[in-house]
Amino acid sequence: MKKTNIFLTGFSGTGKSTVGRHLAKMLGWTFVDTDMCIEKEKDTSISNIFEELGEKEFRKIESAIIEKVCSSQYQVVATGGGLVISEKNRKLMGQNGIIVCLEARFNTLLTRLGGTSLNPQTKEVRPLLESSDLESKIIDLKSKRQSVYSMSDYTVHTDDLAINEVSTIIYRNWRHFQKKNILYSSWDVASLVNTPETIYPICVGWGILDTISEKINSMTNNSVVYLVTDSGANKYARRVQAELESARIRTHLFVMESGEKHKTLNTVSMIYDWLAELKAERSHIVMAIGGGVVGDLAGFVAATYLRGVKFIQVPTTLLAIMDSSIGGKTGVDLDRGKNLVGAFYQPEFVLSDVEALTTLPQRQLISGWAEALKHGLIKDEGLIDEFEKNVKNVLNLDKEITTELIKRSLNIKAKVVSSDEHELLGTRIMLNYGHTIGHAIETAGKYEKLLHGEAVSIGMMAAGYISNALGILTSSQFERQKGLLEMYGLPIKVEGINLTDVKNAMLLDKKTLDGSIRWVLLDKIGHSIVKNDVPEKLISEALGSVII
Ligand SMILES: NC(=O)c1ccc[n+]([C@@H]2O[C@H](COP(=O)([O-])OP(=O)(O)OC[C@H]3O[C@@H](n4cnc5c(N)ncnc54)[C@H](O)[C@@H]3O)[C@@H](O)[C@H]2O)c1
Ligand SMILES: [Zn+2]
Structure with a gap:
């Protein structure tokens, strides 16, 4: 139009x-x-x-x-x-x-x-x-x-x-x-990400993997696609590869081992060697097919190989669809910490096939819903109404309803990222609701105890506690958030984590301003604010309310 x-x-x-x-x-x-x-x-x-x-x-x-x-x-x-x-x-x-x-x-x-x-x-x-x-x-x-x-x-x-x-x-x-x-008028575009350098679409649909070659063909001729996947998402990569080859697009496939412990410079280096051996050119495409680990790592490769080759994201976990494939953050972990090396690098497009979620383990799926709910909590009360009304359908991955709610939720992330690509304005920080304490709990649990979304759910409860104690969020709204997270099977508390470890990890968190933590809080369901001056006593209380 x-x-x-x-x-x-x-x-x-x-x-x-x-x-x-x-x-x-x-x-x-x-x-x-x-x-x-x-x-x-x-x-x-x-x-x-x-x-x-x-x-x-x-x-x-x-x-x-x-x-x-x-x-x-x-x-x-x-x-x-x-x-x-x-x-x-x-x-x-x-x-x-x-x-x-x-x-x-x-x-x-x-x-x-x-x-x-x-x-x-x-x-x-x-x-x-x-x-x-x-x-x-x-x-x-x-x-x-x-x-x-x-x-x-x-x-x-x-x-x-x-x-x-x-x-x-x-x-x-x-x-x-x-x-x-x-x-893009004939693509299933859920949202456009609009940054000073580029505009790209996020296409979301059920069973849309086989539309990928027509999208690539409308974008470029004679390209070669270097598919990067991991063992868990390999079957989708194979499907995409067959689809591309049938449209006469040349492909090569790299299957890395799955898991966060392989999101390293060592894997990056193996992929650089692979690309060099195949004589990849700047006009060629690196395509990530998989969860956030593959997306972050392949994105970093695309950003850096030959100072940048074209990049396409095909996320296959809910977390990757909802979060990591949008916004251009790519990177890998070092021994000393997660995501310490990286680059902002935007893809040509993101293609999210919701049907891929049908093979995702239940725990991974539920963890992904935490990010989707978070978008509603910080920005869209109407979306929360829908998530509450349709809980059964969503958890059973009803084709239409799930696709619709995923589109609406990721549109929020896409808009926020468009307005503040490099986190200069303090708008993008809203997406960190639940993440200050969530990250710290993940770190204290050595990334083994909880999945990311589970930690974020607990973090949102702690941030909600602070919002409520400061008199910003009413008790009934706080209860509503709790009910929502429980409805989706997300944890609201954690046991067996050392409180001091969590506090130390929070101090090291990078989202700080002049050393003080910037708290994303809710003033109502569907609206967030940022506050710097949360008293330490209250933070301890909030931690005490979620760590047992
Ligand atoms: N770039 C960002 O903005 C951003 C945001 C949030 C998280 N992340 C990163 O994302 C990573 C976590 O991503 P994740 O939760 O997707 O984990 P993941 O990539 O490790 O995927 C989880 C598991 O699911 C498997 N899998 C993938 N798709 C599947 C499917 N459709 N069916 C069955 N199994 C499948 C994978 O092989 C893996 O074993 C972390 O490294 C985190 O740092 C990045
Ligand atoms: Zn997150």
Whole structure:
């Protein structure tokens, strides 16, 4: 579908109106500013509407305006900073155009909004920002909205860019988006990952492995595919190999031993030798078929061999479909720690065949659901409703329902990753809900006691405990999370793990800022926030509540 509107979202001060006006002129499109439409229609200022009718009424007027705007085409629309909070508004805009989020660092916003009086002429007063303490107001309001801003199709970091540069980036991306949309229109695309360098699709379906050769053929000619798999996923690799060969695509297959202990530089080196012997070229493709171990390792090989060859991910575990195949993190372990060597490297596409899950051991499957539930817990209450309603069907891998819920859940990861590919903005960190304590428990258990998702489930209970104790999450919402995890057969406590080992492992965790841990907490089911200052006593209490 052609998407012929560009909606600009983002916090006040990110330049939506200025950029929007410039971009519309550049494209010869109409410029629309939703705030100005509202002021015109109500014949009064936004501040007055807020004062006289309140925010709720303002949001209603805003929704009516965006509905009207969406009936036209070829517009650049600057939307009010809070318009995207409503899921209905977001959906409508998504159907009628692409949603581009303009971002700016805190100091840039403060300057642009006049808080430092460095630049008084740019001072722009928004009703929700009218405060004597503008700094904390910006931090507070932006952190509340960050989660919805990150659901945009594309994010532009505007800090060091001139207006025309921002416009050009948006235009280039829009063109790229249109082209890819046409190319992918017949693919089972669940989501597009959209980074500054590339756009790639995540295709999800039941029994779609045999569509892989047509996808490769529409992308490139005369390529050679180097399949990397492990013993557990070998049967799927064989199937893909037969499919590719029948479409006259040349293949070679490398079967590594399965298991985390083989995610090493030694295995990488064996694959380098194999590629060199086969005279692999830069235009050739490395394809990972398997779980997260194969995906991480083959991705690292693809990122580094000849300084980067094409890469395709075919994840076959639920964890890999839901998590490790999305976002471009590749790497291997060293003796001293997990994932210590790696690279960000995005694939050409990800093809996830949900049918592969039918052969996955039950414990692996349940562990994978933890990540899927996590996405709902941090961002989408509606998804949690569905997971609760359909628990039996999901656990029995009902074809339609499972595929649908997997698509919806991984779309959240894809959107978050698109908005913050390299973890610069602090948005991607939300995906770490349950992981601070989860990782530490995994480490303390020497990666033998618990699977990753099981540790994350326990970690989410600890983070939920902290959220509840701080008065951010109500007890009934906390209970709801507990019920959900139990429904899916996930553990909520662990025994036989040394508490001191867990604490030490937490201190070593890399997701820290200036030495202090950044906690991802829930303020309700379907919404997360980040907090740095959680008292140590409370952390100990939370650990005590899950480690018995
Ligand atoms: N890159 C990322 O962003 C990211 C995110 C999360 C986890 N990870 C990494 O992912 C790895 C864990 O991945 P995993 O849980 O998929 O484990 P895994 O890759 O070890 O797979 C688990 C087991 O299942 C087997 N298997 C794979 N597909 C199968 C199928 N369809 N049917 C039957 N058996 C099958 C494998 O052979 C293996 O024995 C870890 O190394 C972790 O660090 C990476
Ligand atoms: Zn995880």
